[in-house]
Amino acid sequence: MKQKKPKYKQIIDAAVIVIAENGYHQAQVSKIAKQAGVADGTIYLYFKNKEDILVSLFQEKMGEFIEKIEVEIKSAETAAEKLYKLIKTHFSLLAADHHLAIVTQLELRQSNKELRLRINEVLKGYLNVVDKIIRTGIETGEFRDEIDTRLARQMIFGTIDEIVTTWVMNEQKYPLSEQTQKVHQLLINGFAKSN
Template sequence: MTSGLAEKRREKYEAILKAALKMFAEHGFFNSQVSKIAREAGVADGTIYLYFKNKEDILISLFREKLGSLVRKFHEHVHEDDRADEAIRKICELHFTELEKDVQLAKVTQLELRQSSRELHSEISKALKPYIQLIEDVLVRGIEQGIFRRDLDVKLTRLLIFGAMDEVVSSWLISGRRYSLSAQVDKTVDFFLRGLRA
């Protein structure tokens, strides 16, 4: 009985996030109303507040869930004894292929990382932290393996890598998705590795 209730709660939670993702992608965060998110999710307006404090909390949860899923997928595909240069490739590959598959998520991440209020941006940055940490861990591993330069500024380099991938996704969206995002992996990774290798 309890597990059935928990499952129903999870289903509603996911339905709200899915509806919010659609609304945010189509109308932007500030122009999306909670009532419209509820209607899209097939729940009453008040139900939203059983799961989220407000609209900002929905957006933060969306980032936490989706970025958390990306990090989990990375850990499923890459093991600790793998070469760091291959791990960098896998991060870039997953980043591009997952956002290419989920255009709504690509739109929301690109828009809201740039346009949110300072407080909201701060909370989204916290949700982003495990992903940035994952890149840092790979860089440290690469230095330890003797693959990457010992003089790398790891804190700066992790941001440069994330920022470069982020910009490639933005350009793809701005172009109207006229080309394959996943086809940009090789050139992007080659650029990274030229600067990273010992």
């Protein structure tokens, strides 16, 4: 059913806008339909239910997100460089789409436990990319080999996520990308062998 027809993307984009501008709990299906320029009932020709819109939204956007990050990372040689590219791309992509930043950092977190579990499923793709960088770093000897991959991944994701969330909550007043260097330094120091 869920075909990648124009209307499918149209509805998802409408959902991002409506949620960003009205907040999660004020994003009624009828509002999304209106924003998308379709009737309420039409939504249900493309999505099973409201939750399905949100999960699909996250899948679509996170899919693009991961794709772009993987492209960037490929061109990097060392694990440290790859981590740098990951942070930079993560920051850039969200800084470039304010609506999306609000939706992923603030609004979608208000969803119930069940929906958040499904979102976490999608998030695993991102976390796998992080894991790969860490393992690469250990294999190449850049990172200390007693590092616990899961903890390292949680540190990377937790740090980046917290920084972006604070930035969104402060209404994106300062440039996010400029923090890349420092954040990268802090994280790398945590992993790297001391020389």
